[in-house]
Amino acid sequence: MFIAPDPGRLRLRNSARAVIGVGAAVAASELCGFSLSASITGGLAALLALFTVTDPTVGAQRITTALLPAAGFPVLALATALHGVTTVRDVAFVATVFCGVYARRWGARGQALGIFAFMSFFVTQFLHAVPAQLPELYAAMVLALLVAATVRFLLWPIERGGSPVFVPAELPGTGLSRTTTRQAVQAAVACSLALLIGQAFSEDRWYWAVGTAWWIFVNTASRGETLVRGFRRVLGTVIGVAVGLLVAVPLNGAPTPSVGLVAFCVFGIFYTAAVSYSWMILAVTVMASLLYGLLGVLDADLLVLRLVETGVGAVCAMLAVVLVLPVTTHATNDAWIQRALHCVHAATTATAARLEGDPEADPAPHAAELELLFGRARVALAPLVHPLNPFRARKERARQTIQLLDDCVNEVRALGSATADPARLHEASLVAACWRVKSAVEALTARRPGRVEAAAQETAHQAEAGPAHVHLHKLEKALSELAMPLGSSPGSRLTGS
Structure with a gap:
């Protein structure tokens, strides 16, 4: 986690901004005289606004942030109104889960609104909120969103694309052939099971199991991803409970150190989200422990119960993703790899156009997109x-694919820098090299590995001095080597499940 690349210190700056945004939102709630429950609700709203709003442009991010109350307010009202009507409340919660996942078909905005709606229902269970508290909760949520938006878009605008929260690739088709529809059904089944089994363990904290099942489905698009995420969620929770026993329980809700550690956990959530799901869940678990301490209900038994409910939710999610309309790992892998390869093609096309004298051509946006893909x-x-x-x-072929794609990312990024001043380069030879790289991508995406290998061998003898030529040669070499793990024959396919 601490040695993972952080170009431009983007993760560090984003994490620091999150601490400021969430801290300012909570401070504003306290200054307005809101209750602790309302302050926690406001802090959660600010955290979600900073964490889940991942639209590709700043303008779109502002619109999504403004729309969050439209998703959260009705759900908050529904959840508080049904607080004492167990059966209807449970049905409404599962319906919220289905709609929240189904909304992902509308991209990053749908995902953010779906998460916000779910967490609005979740937080009412966490706080045992009732209708009489709605005006205060609404006010705290609006205030928090305004503060978070001010910090994000006015005081510290560091957007550069990318985010810890991705939207799963949508496979072609309609109805149950769509990834989002399948996942909506899977999540609803998983959360229904988690709800029923979780209530058998605890009538008060059953929502932990539902929350675990829900979050395991966020950022996953295949059976394999969900299984791995379930394992990592449990691992992060186990370690987080251990830390909570050592840190949160002895503090016993002492305000100053607890608030300081909550801020550190917020930083940890944002800093680790992109590189380690287990570390992120560790931070979430410790933060939840500290919040329970502030609410005066924390003890060792509560943390053990959280671990049990997490295990229930993870098992339910794993069963649902395997048994209910499974989405194969291969289909998802192939979709993302193909998108990355097409991005290499676009970056190379832009580089060639720049070398041919087009002043508008710029491979930098494609290079940035390639990093995300x-x-x-x-x-x-x-x-x-x-x-x-x-x-x-399969494990070895996957490792090769990751390494070679990483090489492509590095060479595309370096190529953009090396061709920043086309007037100082030999355009003709470089343009020809760009065309060879483009042909290599086209052959690879068309599943014709023989053509890729031949092109690479030809380029190996034609590599010329100069950084740009070297990067183009290395890029084509990486593409040629990708032909083996991505080969079209059944025995050489990367995945088969």
Whole structure:
């Protein structure tokens, strides 16, 4: 986690901004005289606004942030109204789960609104909120969103694309052939089971199991991803409970140190989200422990119960993703890898156009997009390189794919820098090299590995001095080597499940 790349210190700056945004939102609630429950609700709203709003442009992010109350307010009202009507409340919660996941078909905005709606229902269970508290909760939520938006868009505008929360790739088709529809059904089934079993363990804290099942489905798009995420969620919770026993329980809700540690946990959530789900869940678990301490209900038994409910939710999610309309790992992997390869093609096309004298051509946006796509492809491939994967051949091919895609990302980024001043370069030879790279991508995406290998061998003898030529040669070499793990023959496919 601490040695993971952080270009431009983006994760560090984003995490620091999150602490300021959430802290300012909570401070504003306290200054307005809101109750602790309302302040917690406001803090959660600010955290979600900063964490889940991931639209590709700043303008779109502002619109999504403004729309969050439209998703949260009705759900908050419904959840508080049904607080004492157990059966109807449970049905409404599962319906919220289904709609929240189904909304992901509308991209980043749908995902953010779906998460906000779910968490609005969840927080009422966490705080045992009732209708009489609604005006205060609404006020705290609006205030928090305004403060978070001010920090994000006015005081510290550091947006550069990318976010810890991704939207799963949507496969072609309609009805149950769509990824989002399948996941909505899976999540509803998983959360229904988690709700029923969780209530058997605790009538007061059953929502932990539902929350676990829900969050395991966020950022996953295949059977393999969900299974790995379930394992990592449990691992992070186990470690987080241990830390909570050592730190949160002895503090016993002491305000100053608890608030300071909550701020540190917020930083940890944002800093680790993109590189380690287990570390992020550790931070979430410790933060929840500290909040229970502030509410005066924390003890060792409560943390053990949280671990049990987390296990219930994880098992329910794993069963649902395996048994209910499963989305194969291969289909998801292939979708992200293909998108990354097309992005390499676009970056190379822009580079060639720049070298040919087009002043508007710029490969930098494509290079930035490629980094994001590679990050998502790495997540999709993670189940295949996981230590628990027993298929060694697939594991090795997945490792090769990740390494070679990483090489492509590095070479595309370096190529953009090396060709920043086309007037100082030999355009003709470089343009020809760009065309060879484009042909290599086209051959690879068309599943014609023989053509890729031939092109690479030709380029190996034609590599010329100069950084740009070297990067183009290395890029084509990486593409040629990708032909083996991505080969079209059944025995050489990266995945088969």
